[in-house]
Amino acid sequence: xxxxxxxxxxxxxxxxxxxxxxxxxxxxxxxxxxxxxxxxxxxxxxxxxxxxxxxxxxxxxxxxxxxxxxxxxxxxxxxxxxxxxxxxxxxxxxxxxxxxxxxxxxxxxxxxxxxxxxxxxxxxxxxxxxxxxxxxxxxxxxxxxxxxxxxxxxxxxxxxxxxxxxxxxxxxxxxxxxxxxxxxxxxxxxxxxxxxxxxxxxxxxxxxxxxxxxxxxxxxxxxxxxxxxxxxxxxxxxxxxxxxxxxxxxxxxxxxxxxxxxxxxxxxxxxxxxxxxxxxxxxxxxxxxxxxxxxxxxxxxxxxxxxxxxxxxxxxxxxxxxxxxxxxxxxxxxxxxxxxxxxxxxxxxxxxxxxxxxxxxxxxxxxxxxxxxxxxxxxxxxxxxxxxxxxxxxxxxxxxxxxxxxxxxxxxxxxxxxxxxxxxxxxxxxxxxxxxxxxxxxxxxxxxxxxxxxxxxxxxxxxxxxxxxxxxxxxxxxxxxxxxxxxxxxxxxxxxxxxxxxxxxxxxxxxxxxxxxxxxxxxxxxxxxxxxxxxxxxxxxxxxxxxxxxxxxxxxxxxxxxxxxxxxxxxxxxxxxxxxxxxxxxxxxxxxxxxxxxxxxxxxxxxxxxxxxxxxxxxxxxxx
Numbered sequence: 242x243x244x245x246x247x248x249x250x251x252x253x254x255x256x257x258x259x260x261x262x263x264x265x266x267x268x269x270x271x272x273x274x275x276x277x278x279x280x281x282x283x284x285x286x287x288x289x290x291x292x293x294x295x296x297x298x299x300x301x302x303x304x305x306x307x308x309x310x311x312x313x314x315x316x317x318x319x320x321x322x323x324x325x326x327x328x329x330x331x332x333x334x335x336x337x338x339x340x341x342x343x344x345x346x347x348x349x350x351x352x353x354x355x356x357x358x359x360x361x362x363x364x365x366x367x368x369x370x371x372x373x374x375x376x377x378x379x380x381x382x383x384x385x386x387x388x389x390x391x392x393x394x395x396x397x398x399x400x401x402x403x404x405x406x407x408x409x410x411x412x413x414x415x416x417x418x419x420x421x422x423x424x425x426x427x428x429x430x431x432x433x434x435x436x437x438x439x440x441x442x443x444x445x446x447x448x449x450x451x452x453x454x455x456x457x458x459x460x461x462x463x464x465x466x467x468x469x470x471x472x473x474x475x476x477x478x479x480x481x482x483x484x485x486x487x488x489x490x491x492x493x494x495x496x497x498x499x500x501x502x503x504x505x506x507x508x509x510x511x512x513x514x515x516x517x518x519x520x521x522x523x524x525x526x527x528x529x530x531x532x533x534x535x536x537x538x539x540x541x542x543x544x545x546x547x548x549x550x551x552x553x554x555x556x557x558x559x560x561x562x563x564x565x566x567x568x569x570x571x572x573x574x575x576x577x578x579x580x581x582x583x584x585x586x587x588x589x590x591x592x593x594x595x596x597x598x599x600x601x602x603x604x605x606x607x608x609x610x611x612x613x614x615x616x617x618x619x620x621x622x623x624x625x626x627x628x629x630x631x632x633x634x635x636x637x638x639x640x641x642x643x644x645x646x647x648x649x650x651x652x653x654x655x656x657x658x659x660x661x662x663x664x665x666x667x668x669x670x671x672x673x674x675x676x677x678x679x680x681x682x683x684x685x686x687x688x689x690x691x692x693x694x695x696x697x698x699x700x701x702x703x704x705x706x707x708x709x710x711x712x713x714x715x716x717x718x719x720x721x722x723x724x725x726x727x728x729x730x731x732x733x734x735x736x737x738x739x740x741x742x743x744x745x746x747x748x749x750x751x752x753x754x755x756x757x758x759x760x761x762x763x764x765x766x767x768x769x770x771x772x773x774x775x776x777x778x779x780x781x782x783x784x785x786x787x788x789x790x791x792x793x794x795x796x797x798x799x800x801x802x803x804x805x806x807x808x809x810x811x812x813x814x815x816x817x818x819x820x821x822x823x824x825x826x827x828x829x830x831x832x833x834x835x836x837x838x839x840x841x842x843x844x845x846x847x848x849x850x851x852x853x854x855x856x857x858x859x860x861x862x863x864x865x
Contacts, residue, residue: 287505546641659727
């Protein structure tokens with residue numbers, strides 16, 4: 242029977258040709274570069290390119306934090322530091338004149354020293370830097386880390402970039418040490434943006450430490466002009482490069498595959514210089530024992546909010562409304578008030594009105610006759626109490642923490658990425674019991690709480706993989722963000738926002754009924770403040786003194802570091818459950834300080850001792 246032409250036509254347009262794909266000289270030739278670049282080398286060099294004041298060091302710091310957080314070892318090698326050492330201090334604009342041969346030689350010497358140190362660091366050899374480098378790449382629980390060096394300099398000429406490529410990939414000097422090289426060029430021609438960048442540079446760069454602002458600005462502009470005279474943009478398409486225009490408003494990528502295409506490109510696209518708050522908090526407290534008894538139910542992972550959890554839900558709404566409306570008011574007072582929409586526009590063109598525009602706040606009279614401001618949503622019509630991008634885990638208690646009334650059409654993005662650590666075969670068991678029934682695994686957990694995987698489940702190290710897209714989503718927003726999740730997940734997320742080693746995140750304290758607020762710092766990091774919005778038994782006076790509205794840029798003290806044993810502490814062991822419990826006037830005492838017959842793992846995550854208090858939720862007790 243002859244084939245139906247109409248059916249064949251429809252099948253072709255729906256699925257394309259059904260003929261099996263075959264290798265050919267053409268396809269092999271076209272994918273050779275992709276094959277080479279998709280291979281994951283243990284060494285990668287990211288070479289920054291751009292004129293002064295284009296945000297290269299901002300990009301370098303963001304890259305270092307992101308790559309370190311996701312499991313690589315990353316180090317920035319700033320040629321400017323080496324240049325200041327070689328020149329014994331700051332240099333005037335004439336030093337950067339391409340016609341100044343003596344200065345050019347000194348600049349090349351500084352670049353060579355930085356390159357030498359970077360390659361030695363990549364190869365695990367001794368270098369002249371201040372950080373001690375081990376003889377072998379560290380491995381943790383079978384996890385071997387790759388190394389990424391960031392060569393931070395103008396690298397503004399073809400000759401300089403060819404030199405960098407040769408140094409990193411020379412078949413003789415680098416034999417047996419395969420190293421990938423990617424250029425990242427930052428191009429900026431927006432005069433207002435440049436002026437803001439220049440002001441940041443003259444106020445913070447060591448080159449202008451003791452200089453008047455006007456004098457420093459004049460010197461910087463003169464320096465930039467010297468560089469512009471010799472500047473050559475990247476146009477060699479045989480190289481792997483990423484071009485960033487005006488700090489992420491547009492990007493161009495060439496020969497970027499593998500981890501670069503999967504992780505770094507989305508991150509580079511997400512980073513922006515906007516100031517917006519990011520709020521993170523734990524889900525509200527679930528049912529307590531008396532509430533369970535009255536409902537005739539038992540503790541479970543799908544448990545609903547209890548009375549105190551509902552109180553926190555209402556307090557969170559009020560807190561977010563105040564914070565977000567204040568953010569919008571401050572933004573509207575600024576000279577530049579951008580649209581807060583991100584992502585693809587509905588019209589196919591750049592969004593020009595809506596979220597964050599001058600007309601997004603409207604006044605209305607409430608039922609008590611008082612005037613109140615309300616935000617108008619992204620469609621310009623739907624009234625919302627305040628602007629915010631909200632993300633939540635799929636757990637009922639997290640979703641219910643955000644149920645702020647039927648009349649609020651608030652879009653909440655529910656993500657399984659934000660669900661608690663999966664304990665696999667050990668779900669429902671207690672750490673004390675596991676120490677007896679699975680001593681080998683328990684001792685491994687004590688030694689390495691970050692990379693020890695629960696049988697059939699996850700380890701903390703796995704959380705960075707599933708949180709990567711969440712981090713990118715948070716970074717790309719230009720308006721307020723709220724993340725409601727659980728302790729283990731938030732510990733990993735907070736480690737990123739604080740810029741602290743993610744391997745140490747298991748000891749980060751996340752008090753109940755507390756909102757952590759992060760706002761961007763000009764250098765690429767985040768400032769932090771903590772706000773206890775509802776008093777509860779789990780927030781003792783001892784804890785509250787650490788939770789205030791002051792801004793923190795460092796020195797984040799975890800419970801395992803700041804703990805002091807109370808004189809009134811009482812330790813008891815139930816013979817029926819073998820569960821440790823304490824009553825104390827210091828509610829954050831860790832098990833590691835108790836007179837336990839076994840060592841306690843330095844892992845807090847979704848586990849807490851039952852200190853005579855109701856657990857906040859099923860996965861935050863010692864029930865795993």
